[in-house]
Amino acid sequence: MPFIKTAHSTPPKTKDADDNASSHISALSSPDAERRWNSARALGGVVTAIPALAAALADEPTPRVREALMTALMRTGNQESVLVLLPYLRSQDAGLRNAAIEALQAMPEAILPFMTTLFADNDSDVRILATELTRNMPAKDATRVLCAVLDAETHPNVCGAAIEVLAEVGTREALPTLKLCAERFSNIPFLSFALATTIARITSVES
Secondary structure, eight states, X not given: OOOOOOOOOOOXXXXXXXXXXXXXXXXXXXXXXXXXXXXXXXXXXXXXXXXXXXXXXXXXXXXXHHHHHHHHHHHHOSHHXXXXXXXXXXXXXXXXXXXXXXXXXXXXHHHGGGHHHHHTOSOHHHXXXXXXXXXTSOHHHHHHHHHHHXXXXXXXXXXXXXXXXXXXXXXXXXXXXXXXXXXXXXXXXXXXXXXXHHHHHHHHHHO
């Protein structure tokens, strides 16, 4: 599901704009899926619509409309939108879960304050998915977050996911952490290989 990030400014509110948003919010509960889809698209970036979008997303049965609701939240791009989307990282519906990841990836600044909590989650699957949320962050931020994960994480699969992302976005500041991990995980072949590859890539790119 492609999400398109667009810069936009918020025009001054008018009574007509407020009435129009209210009309679209009401239409989110329409029995007509096409009408719900159109209204979700129209509410993208409307901060006051976030609670209604959240409620609609929780009950929406149509994948196309769910995608539009998530896109609307992504276009708002604030921490309130992030809070709506985070629970879907636990969804058993792979399509819904992946759509939430993609939407959250498009909000790197808004998601950043939540990363510490995500990486402290008891569910290793959530921690693995959290590594994906760093891909669109500035390289400096992604490196700092993922190195902090590697310093504390004991689950090999979570570490492997963090290393995989660092292989793509990591900066030279990751090298000390990666080298320490190479010593810690010397007895786990797949991590040893991933670490050696990542260290070599960062060294060659940054040299």
